[in-house]
Amino acid sequence: MNCRRVEKLIALYEGGDLAPDATRAVAEHLRVCAGCRDLATGFEASREFLRTHEPPEFDAAFFDSVRCNVMREIKQAPEPEGFATLLSRLFNTRSLAYAATLALLVIVALVIVNLRSRNLDDVNRKEQITTTVTNDARDVASPNAPEEVKKVTTPASKQSRQVAANVQRRRLSTQPKMISVAKTIAPPVTSVPESVVGAHSEMAALSNDMNVASGQLASLGGNRQTEGERKVLRIELQTKDPSVRIIWLSPQAADNRIKD
Amino acid sequence: MLMTDSLPPERTADELADSLTQLVARAQAGDVQAFDQVMVCSQHRVVSTAWRLLGNREDARDATQEVFLRAYKYLRGFKAEQDFYGWLYRITVNVCRDMLRTRGRHSTESLNYEEGAEERMQTSSATAISEPAETEEATLLAQRRSIVNRALATLPEKERTALVLRDLEGRTTEEVARLMNTRPATVRSQVSTARTKIKVFYERYLRERRKGGLER
Numbered sequence: 001m002n003c004r005r006v007e008k009l010i011a012l013y014e015g016g017d018l019a020p021d022a023t024r025a026v027a028e029h030l031r032v033c034a035g036c037r038d039l040a041t042g043f044e045a046s047r048e049f050l051r052t053h054e055p056p057e058f059d060a061a062f063f064d065s066v067r068c069n070v071m072r073e074i075k076q077a078p079e080p081e082g083f084a085t086l087l088s089r090l091f092n093t094r095s096l097a098y099a100a101t102l103a104l105l106v107i108v109a110l111v112i113v114n115l116r117s118r119n120l121d122d123v124n125r126k127e128q129i130t131t132t133v134t135n136d137a138r139d140v141a142s143p144n145a146p147e148e149v150k151k152v153t154t155p156a157s158k159q160s161r162q163v164a165a166n167v168q169r170r171r172l173s174t175q176p177k178m179i180s181v182a183k184t185i186a187p188p189v190t191s192v193p194e195s196v197v198g199a200h201s202e203m204a205a206l207s208n209d210m211n212v213a214s215g216q217l218a219s220l221g222g223n224r225q226t227e228g229e230r231k232v233l234r235i236e237l238q239t240k241d242p243s244v245r246i247i248w249l250s251p252q253a254a255d256n257r258i259k260d
Numbered sequence: 261m262l263m264t265d266s267l268p269p270e271r272t273a274d275e276l277a278d279s280l281t282q283l284v285a286r287a288q289a290g291d292v293q294a295f296d297q298v299m300v301c302s303q304h305r306v307v308s309t310a311w312r313l314l315g316n317r318e319d320a321r322d323a324t325q326e327v328f329l330r331a332y333k334y335l336r337g338f339k340a341e342q343d344f345y346g347w348l349y350r351i352t353v354n355v356c357r358d359m360l361r362t363r364g365r366h367s368t369e370s371l372n373y374e375e376g377a378e379e380r381m382q383t384s385s386a387t388a389i390s391e392p393a394e395t396e397e398a399t400l401l402a403q404r405r406s407i408v409n410r411a412l413a414t415l416p417e418k419e420r421t422a423l424v425l426r427d428l429e430g431r432t433t434e435e436v437a438r439l440m441n442t443r444p445a446t447v448r449s450q451v452s453t454a455r456t457k458i459k460v461f462y463e464r465y466l467r468e469r470r471k472g473g474l475e476r
Binding site: 008011012014015017042043045046047049050051052053054055056058062063065066067069070071073074075 | 292295296299300303304307308311312317320321324325328329332402404405408409411412423426427428433448451452453455456458459461462463
């Protein structure tokens, strides 16, 4: 430990305020350094000087006057209020009126904020629905719309689901009803295991019929029809069974032509 | 530890402590006479501390009155298991610090103390110091107090409080930190700085005394 460090610590060393390790280190340095020893002696002397600062004698009259003043103040001071007194003081007419006005203002503010946030939610929801419907209408009107049903992503709200369902229904109405036609052609294969062979044979017969029907395609021809706002190609196939006719509806590109 | 002005001296410390506890309990219940007895038991301690912190008997008296008024006001919040003198000591330190802050204590006050004391001794005021006859010893004692007060008055309020509590009242660094609502490291720093300043003041005082002049 050097003199510079000891000079900073001597004030605390003399008062016994250093940690044990630091105290030992300073004591060790003071044994060998005369300059720091003189410094420590000076601090010790000033501490002795300070310890002479004893208070003077205060006589009984001094204390009596202090106590009399205190007792007089205590007797003059109002009684500490109890809880009931505090309540009655707090809830006087004026305080009550202020509190009620403040409460009313707070409630009104909360209601206004709540209404505003609800309105914002409604506006946002309507915007989402409009966007969805607009997108779906665009899809329906497009000549290149795929034949399979698109999955429409709808918001979770009931109204928007309803709108989406309507859009889907409109789309489905323009699609060829292949499923219903297929059902009329052949019974379900899995319903009666024993009739699988029979169904297969019927399907085979159907495919033969289809082949024949394709040859008859030209005889029936395709008609270009307009359904609603869109041009649709209608193809009819007559199978061997006179009661079964296949009708094919397909959206037609502008430059498609049916060659007879 | 009890300063007993009016209780019989032959009672043991435990008995005195018990009686103080009973007095405090009665005072908490609203017995004003019991509180008066509590004041009697603790007035010396409070005045001594206040005088050391403020350096002036008038301020010490005002501070003592304020200390007891606050003690009475907050007595209901005092718990029986607490140390009453420690609690009162904390109030004393806070009151003196408040007074030091509001009045901005500096060196002229201690000079007033010394001069005022001599005047008061000539009158028979109830607040006069009851010192022995003006002997040389008493004069030297009064002068020394004045010098020390002047030395302490050169310190800022926090350093003065830390030094008085640590070196004159004999409190530990941790106790001083609790009383001053600060950390022990801060107290050590303040005490170190204060001791250095007192040393510088004392050495200058000795030099001037050797030269044959004592500044007043």
